[in-house]
Amino acid sequence: MKRYFFFLFVLTALSLSGQGFFSPPVDSPEISKDGAVTFKVKAAGADTVRLIIDTRVDTLMKHTGNETWSITLRDLEPDLYMYYYMVDGMKVLDNENAHTLRDVKSVMNTFVLDPKGDCPMAVHNVPHGEVRAVWYDSPTLNKQRRMMIYLPPGYEQGHQRYPVFYLLHGSGGDETVWLEQGRAAQVFDNLIAEGKAEPMIVVMPNGNVDEQAASNMSAEGNVQPTFAHKNWMDGTFEQSFNDIVTWVDKNYRTRDSKRYRAIAGLSMGGYHSLYISANQPADFAYVGLFSAAIGRMDQGKCTIYDDLEGKLVTQFKQHPRLYWIGIGTDDFLYKDNTAFRQMLDQNRLRYTYHESGAGHEWANWRDYLVIFTQLLFK
Amino acid sequence: MKRYFFFLFVLTALSLSGQGFFSPPVDSPEISKDGAVTFKVKAAGADTVRLIIDTRVDTLMKHTGNETWSITLRDLEPDLYMYYYMVDGMKVLDNENAHTLRDVKSVMNTFVLDPKGDCPMAVHNVPHGEVRAVWYDSPTLNKQRRMMIYLPPGYEQGHQRYPVFYLLHGSGGDETVWLEQGRAAQVFDNLIAEGKAEPMIVVMPNGNVDEQAASNMSAEGNVQPTFAHKNWMDGTFEQSFNDIVTWVDKNYRTRDSKRYRAIAGLSMGGYHSLYISANQPADFAYVGLFSAAIGRMDQGKCTIYDDLEGKLVTQFKQHPRLYWIGIGTDDFLYKDNTAFRQMLDQNRLRYTYHESGAGHEWANWRDYLVIFTQLLFK
Numbered sequence: 115m116k117r118y119f120f121f122l123f124v125l126t127a128l129s130l131s132g133q134g135f136f137s138p139p140v141d142s143p144e145i146s147k148d149g150a151v152t153f154k155v156k157a158a159g160a161d162t163v164r165l166i167i168d169t170r171v172d173t174l175m176k177h178t179g180n181e182t183w184s185i186t187l188r189d190l191e192p193d194l195y196m197y198y199y200m201v202d203g204m205k206v207l208d209n210e211n212a213h214t215l216r217d218v219k220s221v222m223n224t225f226v227l228d229p230k231g232d233c234p235m236a237v238h239n240v241p242h243g244e245v246r247a248v249w250y251d252s253p254t255l256n257k258q259r260r261m262m263i264y265l266p267p268g269y270e271q272g273h274q275r276y277p278v279f280y281l282l283h284g285s286g287g288d289e290t291v292w293l294e295q296g297r298a299a300q301v302f303d304n305l306i307a308e309g310k311a312e313p314m315i316v317v318m319p320n321g322n323v324d325e326q327a328a329s330n331m332s333a334e335g336n337v338q339p340t341f342a343h344k345n346w347m348d349g350t351f352e353q354s355f356n357d358i359v360t361w362v363d364k365n366y367r368t369r370d371s372k373r374y375r376a377i378a379g380l381s382m383g384g385y386h387s388l389y390i391s392a393n394q395p396a397d398f399a400y401v402g403l404f405s406a407a408i409g410r411m412d413q414g415k416c417t418i419y420d421d422l423e424g425k426l427v428t429q430f431k432q433h434p435r436l437y438w439i440g441i442g443t444d445d446f447l448y449k450d451n452t453a454f455r456q457m458l459d460q461n462r463l464r465y466t467y468h469e470s471g472a473g474h475e476w477a478n479w480r481d482y483l484v485i486f487t488q489l490l491f492k
Numbered sequence: 493m494k495r496y497f498f499f500l501f502v503l504t505a506l507s508l509s510g511q512g513f514f515s516p517p518v519d520s521p522e523i524s525k526d527g528a529v530t531f532k533v534k535a536a537g538a539d540t541v542r543l544i545i546d547t548r549v550d551t552l553m554k555h556t557g558n559e560t561w562s563i564t565l566r567d568l569e570p571d572l573y574m575y576y577y578m579v580d581g582m583k584v585l586d587n588e589n590a591h592t593l594r595d596v597k598s599v600m601n602t603f604v605l606d607p608k609g610d611c612p613m614a615v616h617n618v619p620h621g622e623v624r625a626v627w628y629d630s631p632t633l634n635k636q637r638r639m640m641i642y643l644p645p646g647y648e649q650g651h652q653r654y655p656v657f658y659l660l661h662g663s664g665g666d667e668t669v670w671l672e673q674g675r676a677a678q679v680f681d682n683l684i685a686e687g688k689a690e691p692m693i694v695v696m697p698n699g700n701v702d703e704q705a706a707s708n709m710s711a712e713g714n715v716q717p718t719f720a721h722k723n724w725m726d727g728t729f730e731q732s733f734n735d736i737v738t739w740v741d742k743n744y745r746t747r748d749s750k751r752y753r754a755i756a757g758l759s760m761g762g763y764h765s766l767y768i769s770a771n772q773p774a775d776f777a778y779v780g781l782f783s784a785a786i787g788r789m790d791q792g793k794c795t796i797y798d799d800l801e802g803k804l805v806t807q808f809k810q811h812p813r814l815y816w817i818g819i820g821t822d823d824f825l826y827k828d829n830t831a832f833r834q835m836l837d838q839n840r841l842r843y844t845y846h847e848s849g850a851g852h853e854w855a856n857w858r859d860y861l862v863i864f865t866q867l868l869f870k
Contacts, residue, residue: 139597139716158581203536207585212597212717213708219517219590221599225714239711242627242636248648249620258620270626270743330591333617336603338517339590365648 142210143197149229152186154178155208157201164200168222169475171197192233193477194297196222215294217476218286219339226297234484235297240307241267245299247289247331250361254354259320260327261358262289263366264299266306266313275367277491278315279400280358281483282379282386285407286341288328289320292483295476301483312491314376315366319358321379321386323350347382347407349416352389359397376490378402378438380479381447389418395429400436400490404482405445405474408454423457430463436489437465440482444473520588527607530564532556533586535579542578546600547853549575570611571855572675574600593672595854596664597717604675612862613675618685619645623677625667625709628739632732637698638705639736640667641744642677644684644691653745655869656693657778658736659861660757660764663785664719666706667698670861673854679861690869692754693744697736699757699764701728725760725785727794730767737775754868756780756816758857759825763787767796773807778868780816782860783823783852786832801835808841814867815843818860822851 144152153165153175163175163183170190175183183199196215199206207214211223228236246263266276281298283291292298298316305311324344326332345351363370377398379387384406391398414420430437441451458465468485470478522530531543531553541553541561548568553561561577574593577584585592589601606614624641644654659676661669670676676694683689702722704710723729741748755776757765762784769776792798808815819829836843846863848856 139718139720141714141716143714145714201582204579204584205587206582207599209583209598210716212594212599214592214594214599216590216592220587221585221590221592224708228713236713237705237709237711239636242638244627245625247623249622258617260620327615330602331615333615335606335614336519336521336523338519338588340517342517 140210142208143225145225145227145229147229149190149192149227150186150188151190151225151227152184153197153199153208154182154184154210155199155201155206156181157183157199157206160201162200162202165197166200167195167197168217168477169473170195170477175199190227192227192229192235193480194224194226194235194295196224196295198222216339217295218341234301234304235480236304237300238304238307240303242303243267243299243306244270245293248365250358252354252357254357255323255350257326260289260331261317261319262293263318263362264293264302264316265366266302266315268313269315269367273367274313275369276313276315277374277376278317278362278366278368278370279376279378279487279490280317280319280387282319282321282377282383284379284381284383285343285346286339287383288322288325288339289318290328292318296480296483298483301480301487305484305487311487314491315362315368317358317362321351321383322346323354347385349389349418351386352393352418353416355386355390356394372397372399373435374399374491376400376402376436378404378486379406380404380482381407381474384408389422391434392422392425392429393418395425395432399434400438401434402436402438402440402482402486403451404440404479404486405442405447406439406451406454407447408450409447423461426458426463427461430461437463438468438486438489439465440468440470440478440485442470442472442474442478444471445478446474518588520586521603523603523605523607525607527568527570527605528564528566529568529603529605530562531575531586532560532562532588533577533579533584534559535561535577535584538579540578540580543575544578545573545575546595546855547851548573548855553577568605570605570607570613571858572602572604572613572673574602574673574854576600594717595673596719612679612682613858614682615678616682616685618681620681621645621677621684622648623671628736630732630735632735633701633728635704638667638709639695639697640671641696641740642671642680642694643744644680644693646691647693647745651745652691653747654691654693655752655754656695656740656744656746656748657754657756657865657868658695658697658765660697660699660755660761662757662759662761663721663724664717665761666700666703666717667696668706670696674858674861676861679858679865683862683865689865692869693740693746695736695740699729699761700724701732725763727767727796729764730771730796731794733764733768734772750775750777751813752777752869754778754780754814756782756864757784758782758860759785759852767800769812770800770803770807771796773803773810777813778816779812779814780818780860780864781829782818782857782864783820783825784817784829784832785825786828787825801839804836804841805839808839815841816846816864816867817843818846818848818856818864820848820850820852820856822849823856824852
């Protein structure tokens, strides 16, 4: 009976998983101690196989026999990567890598490259904060909405009050994306453990006001993630933002004053951060615009967007402790950010500027998060 | 400038996502109001395309022109489904469906079928509980470990104490799997809202004692999920279990007595639940064995597994309020569960038995969770 049970268990395990039961799993991609990364894919009868790594790599793989294509990359920086294969023009995921993430609607495999153990996006053996998926009522939008909250290590056990960082996603994102593509929990765990960042509460709301939650967590059912949201950048999110701040201050041990409140976001989230902070100059001492969608295309649509220049002058008279602008030189929003900075310069409004390479992409936004977070609440 | 910004934004959005910026997303699969489900896949030059839905469907798709294969299924029950395509023998995911889940190491697309709005696995417009990813110290295992906690709606705002349900995963799973494949948060939200279940705290630990956390959330780096764990079903998890109970009772408003404590699990988690409750008869009033791996193959390995029959007699003398056994008639563990029940019968130990169709699979475990949860703490 014992032998019979075990035999059947193994058979079922094999059929369920397609892998050997007690054979150790193949780790894919293979990462050597010096950080070389080897990708392998089986594709019987294929003519061409390409490896595509987010916006950074697009290369042919070599046929190395036994129906296998392979390539080794040696110059990748420590970071999170997202990749997939194109087999004769068809997108195929890596069946040896169970780890995936999605970018808007596109699912890719993912890995974190951390050969020296110092990549802030990797999980390290440090005290870990808590991540909560919470639902709150938005009276302004008249619905329940979901957001993600990071609480610093020790929050649950202590009585201390903490500053709050509101961290906003871009168009096509939702409340989960800063934790997933952005590796926010790992970044905060690591920076706090190294003493580089103050312990803080981080609030990651959903900036698409027509949805309750990420598309598979909403009562709206079988709906796919999209860029095409109603009330997109029309002032509605900004007008409803105090529902979030009020709920957070009521339910968490926050330091609920401007001095201990930061707001930042990427792309659309930068646009939201710009207008929320300009319209509420008494509320946020730290503002971060990461590749912000500064085009003022919605001027006239909503009073939120009227007279930005006048509002900024008022905001800066109240001395924000940090007004931070980050942009990549290849970003399609580079010129708009330059124009925006010229306007700030003309008004003698002081900001901190960080110019990186590359464009409108997560490799930049993760870096900006690491840099910006170290400047907060000090 | 306005036009220029917008044009570039659209171009980048298109290139990032491969979808139209303002065109609504294609929902895949297409689900009609009467619950018919249509799958479509583009596969240029393919000879055969199959649709595989977990253990329930494996069927050829029809070539419907324009390089597209399609099939409509009309008899699927409301539930969560996981599927993929086989294109000329190569596994391919549905590029029109961004929602994926993994089963051990295998990534599949997923959807929830809820045509009448009454499927307990779907998100409904009811009060939602909170889901927390927390880290705790395990003194017995001498490491930090991660677990998931569900708190019922209103927990954060109130002062009430709640009963606790410890819900354990199977071999190849981890702390995330009951929330993902098991839809636990949705099941508890829905049952509590309908008054069918008591509000309760649900604790979902990681039963693989050699890992800190799910493979992509552990400091061990680029490691793939596996069945092949060290200290697998050798008593170590059971011996360390009180680290979890102690931490939970210390950090949450629990009702910290046997009357308000339940333990249940699937497969290996059923085995864990069996031995933890038998060795700690004063601790759990409710025990659930879902397709439990009852083989006693580890007898002799650890005192935890010695004299099960004698321990059960002692346990039942202390009157558990519910001892629940669920198994499918096609499960490879059916005979072992039958033998176990015969042993209980011979000792006149009273249990509740639920026999379903099908085998060792999530469709059963989600059903068992719905049934078992309604019997708790009443």
